[in-house]
Amino acid sequence: MVEDTRKTSGASDIRSLNQPITVPVKVDEDGSPSELRLRGKWLKVESVDDRWRIDDEWWRDEPVSRSYFTCVVDEGIRVTVFQNLGAKQWYRQRM
Amino acid sequence: MHVACVLIDHLPFKLEVRRDPGLRKRRAIIVQRHGSRRTVLDASPSANSVSPGMSLQEALARCKDAVPIEADSASYEQEFSTILLRLGNRSPVVESAGLGCAYVGLDGLQDTYGNEERLIELLLQTVPSYLEPQTGVSEGKFPAYLAALSAGPGRAYRPTQSLTEYVAPWSVDVLPIEWEVKARLHSFGLDTLGQVAERPIGPIQAQFGKVGARLWRLAHGIDDTPLVPQRVEEEMKESLTFVAPIVEVTALFVAVDNLLGRIFSHAKMRGRYSRVASLEGTVYNKPTWQRRVIFKTPVGNRRQALFVIKASLEGLALPGPLEDVSLTLRELTGESGQQESLFRDVRQRQQLSQAIAQLKVSQGSNPIYQVREVEPWSRIPERRVALVTYDP
Numbered sequence A: 001m002v003e004d005t006r007k008t009s010g011a012s013d014i015r016s017l018n019q020p021i022t023v024p025v026k027v028d029e030d031g032s033p034s035e036l037r038l039r040g041k042w043l044k045v046e047s048v049d050d051r052w053r054i055d056d057e058w059w060r061d062e063p064v065s066r067s068y069f070t071c072v073v074d075e076g077i078r079v080t081v082f083q084n085l086g087a088k089q090w091y092r093q094r095m
Numbered sequence B: 001m002h003v004a005c006v007l008i009d010h011l012p013f014k015l016e017v018r019r020d021p022g023l024r025k026r027r028a029i030i031v032q033r034h035g036s037r038r039t040v041l042d043a044s045p046s047a048n049s050v051s052p053g054m055s056l057q058e059a060l061a062r063c064k065d066a067v068p069i070e071a072d073s074a075s076y077e078q079e080f081s082t083i084l085l086r087l088g089n090r091s092p093v094v095e096s097a098g099l100g101c102a103y104v105g106l107d108g109l110q111d112t113y114g115n116e117e118r119l120i121e122l123l124l125q126t127v128p129s130y131l132e133p134q135t136g137v138s139e140g141k142f143p144a145y146l147a148a149l150s151a152g153p154g155r156a157y158r159p160t161q162s163l164t165e166y167v168a169p170w171s172v173d174v175l176p177i178e179w180e181v182k183a184r185l186h187s188f189g190l191d192t193l194g195q196v197a198e199r200p201i202g203p204i205q206a207q208f209g210k211v212g213a214r215l216w217r218l219a220h221g222i223d224d225t226p227l228v229p230q231r232v233e234e235e236m237k238e239s240l241t242f243v244a245p246i247v248e249v250t251a252l253f254v255a256v257d258n259l260l261g262r263i264f265s266h267a268k269m270r271g272r273y274s275r276v277a278s279l280e281g282t283v284y285n286k287p288t289w290q291r292r293v294i295f296k297t298p299v300g301n302r303r304q305a306l307f308v309i310k311a312s313l314e315g316l317a318l319p320g321p322l323e324d325v326s327l328t329l330r331e332l333t334g335e336s337g338q339q340e341s342l343f344r345d346v347r348q349r350q351q352l353s354q355a356i357a358q359l360k361v362s363q364g365s366n367p368i369y370q371v372r373e374v375e376p377w378s379r380i381p382e383r384r385v386a387l388v389t390y391d392p
Helices: B011-019 B021-025 B056-062 B073-088 B116-125 B141-150 B163-167 B179-187 B193-198 B201-208 B210-219 B249-264 B302-313 B344-363
Strands: A014-016 A025-027 A033-038 A041-044 A047-056 A064-072 A078-084 A089-092 B002-007 B028-034 B037-043 B067-070 B094-096 B101-105 B134-139 B236-246 B273-283 B289-299 B322-333 B369-373 B385-389
Touching (some): A033 A078, A033 A089, B002 B141, B011 B028, B011 B037, B028 B056, B037 B056, B073 B094, B116 B134, B134 B141, B141 B163, B179 B201, B193 B210, B236 B249, B249 B302, B249 B322, B273 B302, B289 B302, B289 B322
Antiparallel strands (some): A025 A033, A033 A041, A047 A064, A064 A078, A078 A089, B002 B101, B002 B134, B094 B101
16 A cells, blocks of 8 residues: 555545446355356356345345355465345445 | 947847838838737837827827837847847947937947947948937937937047037937936926036935936946946847748647757757757748747756657647747856755655656646555545545
């Protein structure tokens, strides 16, 4: 990271980072991911190392309600995915 | 001090007549802009009631059939600068006293030119004959100026009587003082320099202060203000004419790059830096276009100069089709023009800053971002950090 210049930034100078991207996911009977489609191919989820839920910004019309899973897929790659519990859409979270 | 005054009356008007000889038969008012105000710069000799500084409205009211012409001040200054340079070839002491009036020191030049008459003749020859210069020779600037007013077009005059006698009949309006002071002199019944000279200096100085002492001495033909010679400024100039007039500023950039290449490849520019760049161009049917670019730090190469000039002209709309362009680099400095910081990290930051500034010009905005923590405590991962433009 570059040293903080302490300069005030304008609103137009800010861009978001680590925005989640949609990802096709197959789930098993208890709702955990069993396969993820990454780089154009389906990868089997070998294990789910962690799971958690966040519920935030309740004051919005669409509050943030997500169920997170840290999955280990082929060759030991760790991928964090979440399901938007409102729209039921799966996303890959970039950290 | 022995001084010659070279006076070119109605210089702007005479230059406009040269462009359009038909103006000789009409009455014209040369108008300059000061913000939203339009005032008279010069007028035809026949437009007696119009004087410089008057508003255009008043001038047209006094001279209804006069044609207003927009002043091409850059062109007038350029022409007069050329004359000053030529006068400088005859005498080392040349002072400009405004457009159309120059004072030339004559002391010590008789041996060089044989006699004073020969020198005066050469001074008159430095000015193109169509400008009808008048030259006056006397001791001191003010008497020389009055002598120039007495001289006919293309001629020289030297007062033969004493200076006090010579200046006496002149109106106080010829004095180089504020018009309010002149108005007050008239209100006291002091209409001529002779009337002012008759008074003792005490009351004049008591009434007008420091200016009073000066105008009393001028009324006696005494002017010992020194001649301040022109500073000869070294500059490098190149110009080119477009095959077809250009209207886009991008084409102008190409031309500027070409001109910078020519200037910096010149042997005289080796190891030299410039602080100011002046651009001038002839616009079809309009006054000369001018732009002055001041470099924050002196530039010593083509790339750096082009970068700054482009940044300065970005978004510029040309006033019309540009037929030619000239680029002059001024205020040339010596061999070393840049001092860098002793500290490495400061130097790096300066280099980074310059690189980003260049990218801004080429990309239109700053493409360099840095990751900054925004809400590091947020449970929503994408809210924790953001990309912010990096500006050192």
